[in-house]
Amino acid sequence: MSIGLITNQIISGITLGFSYALVGAGISLIWGTLKMINLAHGELYMLGAYFAWLAITLGRIPVIPSILIGIVCVVIVSLVIQLTTVRPLLKDTKELGTKPYVLTMGLSILLQNSALLIFGERYQNIPYYIDKTYKFFDGKITLAGQRVLIIAASFSVIVALMVVIKYTKIGRAIRATAQDGVYASVMGVNVRLVYATTYVISGLLAAVAGIMLAPIYSVNPWMGTAVQTKGMACCVLGGLGSVEGAILGGLVIGVAESLTVNIIGTQWKDVVAYLILVAMLWLRPTGLLGKKGSV
């Protein structure tokens, strides 16, 4: 195997890793504040891709407004989901347990099959947003513009998220709620607002990931499930509740997958990714960046 090939694989692994990280960051954020796994996260990703596809192919709207339309629509959908289903459930926070798991699973079945009924089971395609290929070292290393765009968009969205969490008022409220919801509300944090905001931000992350990846993978009602499982694996690998962890986990799994494709074969890439997760957690149960004692 030539060095050029390996480099190409690593680059595509990094692209993959960033998109997993974007999905994982949303799951991680929700776990951090709401202490629940959102199994409908993949469906928000799927809806983002569908809304963008509707705007681009049926609405004939230019790319950048279409992307914004997709994001706004998903933000509205996730706000509706939060207000109608998650909020009633959060009334008794003590006995949350496994209920959110089943609730969001029901939501996922609902959204997936609604999409199937509305958009049909045909796989839809979105043209590449950037249709250029960059070549380096006499064409040994190629870089598709779409991949550069994915890395750039994911990176900037994640950095923006981290800035919001670290430096803004709502970010401080989110961190306080993540540490202790009851205590935060005693200190005057509007916890219900924080829950709603977190859910909406996570929906936004899912939408960005879905819209960015839609040109590479075709748009279909089931596209969210596989990515969601990967995203969850990444954020658990990195340490749940930390956005940095989701990025690191995403990169590890993405690169491992791309290399497996070349070394062992395409059909074994998911096996390798999941086994890495299980082995890593056996050695370090808190995840790569998780705090000791938080598990």
Added chain:
Amino acid sequence: MQPGFIVCLLFFGLLAIFPLIIRESYILHVGILCMMYSCYTSSWNLVSGFAGIFGLGFQALAGVGGYVSALLVINRGISPWIGIFIGAFCSMIIGAFFSIPSLKMKEMPYIAISSMCLGEVVRLIVANTPEVTRGEMGLSGMQDFPNIGPLSFSGGNRTSYWYLILVFLILYVTIVNHIVKSPLGRAMNAIRDSQSAAASLGVNVTKTKITIYLISSFMMGVIGGFYAHYMQVLTPSSVLGPLTMTLIVAMVLVGGNATIAGPIIGAFALTITTEFLRIFGDYRLVAYGVIIVLSVIFLPQGIWGTLRLKILPYLNKKSEKSITT
């Protein structure tokens, strides 16, 4: 006699005479599915409900039992009666691996996600080795169970399968009831409430967890074998796919977590609901999703839990009143 025991006897008695009255093959098939899912949910509830370990991926354990049993029957000509127990033994070995995530980790999502990934690994391995398992083309050609007395299993005779799965269900309910009341059950409860407290009181946490996983996965494996010989066809996506686990979790939660009757009520309720929803045609799964969401919001304790909490005390009060007046 306890009232619970009488209800249990009535329920199983009803199930026992049901095929004598109704002989329609479709209804019997739905009933068999209900009882099969009741067995699955009862086994999973041991781990999730009574021990409080939210491990997923259990569909893989049932699937391993089914695949091993089917392969032995097809390739080695072993009787299915022996096959399903060898299959279940293999499920038990895989179950030991599945207990690994729960040993070191305590928080729910870590256990849930890593065991879900293990389940996916099993599915992918089966799907990627078509030379042995025939992959997505489907494994078929298992023998029927040999006849026992008047019960003939040839040609997928629904009545015989009905009684077979009923025997398994009664056995499973008895086993779960015994385990919950045994020292092991007490240890499981202690672990669910607080691991550190349980450990400080002398409960061997690791041993208890592994034991409960082994028991549960053996139980899953037996029913997986039953499924293989009843359905006569196995594909990785239908047997090992995450949808089966989704159904099991929904059934347990809708029925009532950590109770003996709850998972069975949930399995019957959701299986029958799914069949009734067929009148909605394409909207069936949408309606199914809505039902799950609504039941989680409005019946947080599950059907049985709500009944027990809200209605039974009311009935008791009434009967007390009638005694005093």
